[in-house]
Amino acid sequence: MQHMDAIVIGMGPGGETVASRLLAAGKRVAVVERELIGGECGYWACIPTKVLLRPPEVRQEADGAAGVSRPDLRWPELRDYRDQMIRHLDDSAQVQGYRDQGALVLRGEGRVTGRDPWRVAVGDTELTADHVVVATGSEAVRPPIEGLDDLDPSVVWTNREATTLTDVPGRAVVVGGSAVGVELGQFLARMGTRVTLVQRGPRLVDREEPRLCELISDQFDRDGVTVRLNTQVSAVARDGDGIRATLDDGEHVGADVIVLATGRRPRGGGLGLEDVGVELDRASLRVDERCRAAPGLWGVGDATGRALFTHVAKYQGRVVADNILGGDRAADYTGVPRVIFSYPEIAGVGLTEAQAREQGIDTATAEADLPQTLARPWTYDTDPRGTLGLVADRRRGVLVGAWAFSPMASEWIHTAALAIRTGLPVAALLDSIPQFPTYNEAYLIALENLRM
Numbered sequence: 188m189q190h191m192d193a194i195v196i197g198m199g200p201g202g203e204t205v206a207s208r209l210l211a212a213g214k215r216v217a218v219v220e221r222e223l224i225g226g227e228c229g230y231w232a233c234i235p236t237k238v239l240l241r242p243p244e245v246r247q248e249a250d251g252a253a254g255v256s257r258p259d260l261r262w263p264e265l266r267d268y269r270d271q272m273i274r275h276l277d278d279s280a281q282v283q284g285y286r287d288q289g290a291l292v293l294r295g296e297g298r299v300t301g302r303d304p305w306r307v308a309v310g311d312t313e314l315t316a317d318h319v320v321v322a323t324g325s326e327a328v329r330p331p332i333e334g335l336d337d338l339d340p341s342v343v344w345t346n347r348e349a350t351t352l353t354d355v356p357g358r359a360v361v362v363g364g365s366a367v368g369v370e371l372g373q374f375l376a377r378m379g380t381r382v383t384l385v386q387r388g389p390r391l392v393d394r395e396e397p398r399l400c401e402l403i404s405d406q407f408d409r410d411g412v413t414v415r416l417n418t419q420v421s422a423v424a425r426d427g428d429g430i431r432a433t434l435d436d437g438e439h440v441g442a443d444v445i446v447l448a449t450g451r452r453p454r455g456g457g458l459g460l461e462d463v464g465v466e467l468d469r470a471s472l473r474v475d476e477r478c479r480a481a482p483g484l485w486g487v488g489d490a491t492g493r494a495l496f497t498h499v500a501k502y503q504g505r506v507v508a509d510n511i512l513g514g515d516r517a518a519d520y521t522g523v524p525r526v527i528f529s530y531p532e533i534a535g536v537g538l539t540e541a542q543a544r545e546q547g548i549d550t551a552t553a554e555a556d557l558p559q560t561l562a563r564p565w566t567y568d569t570d571p572r573g574t575l576g577l578v579a580d581r582r583r584g585v586l587v588g589a590w591a592f593s594p595m596a597s598e599w600i601h602t603a604a605l606a607i608r609t610g611l612p613v614a615a616l617l618d619s620i621p622q623f624p625t626y627n628e629a630y631l632i633a634l635e636n637l638r639m
């Protein structure tokens with residue numbers, strides 16, 4: 188039986204980061220992938236959603252630029268570019284790339300079949316290794332809606348069907364109003380779909396500052412998205428050529444597709460780990476601060492259930508690779524940015540005000556209305572909107588949270604991310620010199636509004 192330095196199970200962004208670093212360091216590495224190297228992110232999540240959202244965003248930007256006429260949205264060309272960006276669901280170049288780097292690439296479902304040494308089976312092949320990295324990602328949660336399983340699967344979309352759509356549906360009910368629901372709901376509405384977005388709780392984007400819910404709700408009014416808060420879809424049924432969705436208040440909504448955006452379940456289970464004495468935390472692989480689940484067993488990305496983002500999967504991948512290569516590195520999740528790529532973008536980092544209070548922090552908060560206080564929004568858009576909010580710790584004199592609703596917030600939220608991560612004093616931020624005219628100048632305005 189072949190013995191490896193490391194076996195990586197799952198080749199999304201987390202697994203790819205570990206594998207590439209170990210290969211670059213000259214280690215003998217086997218990588219196991221049951222679908223496509225690149226993972227959910229590359230084919231059905233981050234990449235296609237951002238590709239699909241961009242043309243409607245460009246049209247919005249053109250609407251707001253003086254002297255520019257409204258561009259057409261040409262779906263067949265956008266669809267072709269989406270297909271190119273998701274590599275036509277073909278990862279043969281990636282497989283060859285890893286082989287060229289010296290990896291043993293195994294296609295199929297990986298299972299952990301033993302420990303001391305770690306043993307992994309893929310079909311008829313069995314390998315042993317000093318280290319096993321579990322990077323198996325997550326899958327869409329299917330909510331318990333009566334009649335859902337009786338519908339034709341082609342009209343029940345998770346992120347997979349939504350991001351690989353070939354035709355834009357006439358009507359959609361989007362179930363769930365957080366990152367996935369907001370991105371997909373806005374994309375569909377902007378492509379002409381009549382969208383009803385059904386959110387169980389009282390707020391959209393409920394992991395973020397409540398103000399962001401108000402701001403995105405206002406944008407959804409403009410986009411023509413009907414938002415139903417505190418509501419669930421209780422049943423769905425075929426209705427002629429379409430679907431009839433029944434909401435829990437008895438209302439009926441017609442649709443051509445149901446889009447499920449109700450969260451993700453980590454894929455820590457199903458690998459045989461429990462059989463070799465590794466405990467799971469529900470479906471997540473429980474890892475310590477070094478991303479270690481047991482001696483020689485490591486976890487990265489969504490499978491760990493920790494902040495389900497590609498940048499976190501890649502960060503954990505760097506931590507694990509360093510530790511396997513003999514380092515002693517702990518992961519620190521302070522200041523992880525969270526962006527929903529709607530228009531305008533929704534960005535958050537660190538704690539919300541409520542979370543900071545729960546932690547006993549003496550908080551000071553401030554907002555800056557971007558068009559009222561800055562030049563940049565007006566040079567960017569003839570009808571600008573946008574807000575930056577800050578949460579500070581009065582006692583320590585540092586920022587602990589920030590949020591923004593603005594064009595390009597994904598880029599300039601990193602000022603706050605770095606300040607929060609490094610504990611940069613508010614006084615130092617106030618003495619910084621942001622470029623004029625930029626959105627980044629909003630920090631000075633909001634910081635001056637903070638009553639520390």
Ligand SMILES: Cc1cc2nc3c(=O)[nH]c(=O)nc-3n(C[C@H](O)[C@H](O)[C@H](O)COP(=O)(O)OP(=O)(O)OC[C@H]3O[C@@H](n4cnc5c(N)ncnc54)[C@H](O)[C@@H]3O)c2cc1C
Binds near residue numbers: 221295454487498
């Ligand atoms: C619609 C949508 C949009 C998103 N947009 C963003 C975004 O813009 N930015 C962002 O940071 N995050 C985004 N995310 C989250 C992001 O996709 C995930 O956090 C990221 O993909 C996690 O990477 P990963 O490597 O842990 O897992 P994955 O990308 O899920 O990859 C895991 C891989 O493991 C493989 N696998 C699973 N089990 C086995 C097994 N037993 N044997 C072999 N292989 C196996 C799978 O086939 C898969 O290829 C989005 C998510 C969704 C749903």
Ligand SMILES: NC(=O)c1ccc[n+]([C@@H]2O[C@H](COP(=O)([O-])OP(=O)(O)OC[C@H]3O[C@@H](n4cnc5c(N)ncnc54)[C@H](O)[C@@H]3O)[C@@H](O)[C@H]2O)c1
Binds near residue numbers: 527
């Ligand atoms: N731009 C990005 O970085 C990006 C984009 C998309 C997804 N993601 C990641 O993917 C993960 C999954 O995103 P998500 O939005 O699917 O999940 P989520 O867990 O963040 O939100 C799910 C939402 O659906 C609602 N919901 C759950 N069950 C419901 C039901 N039966 N009826 C109505 N509403 C219901 C919840 O109240 C919640 O607001 C997130 O953790 C996020 O980090 C990131």
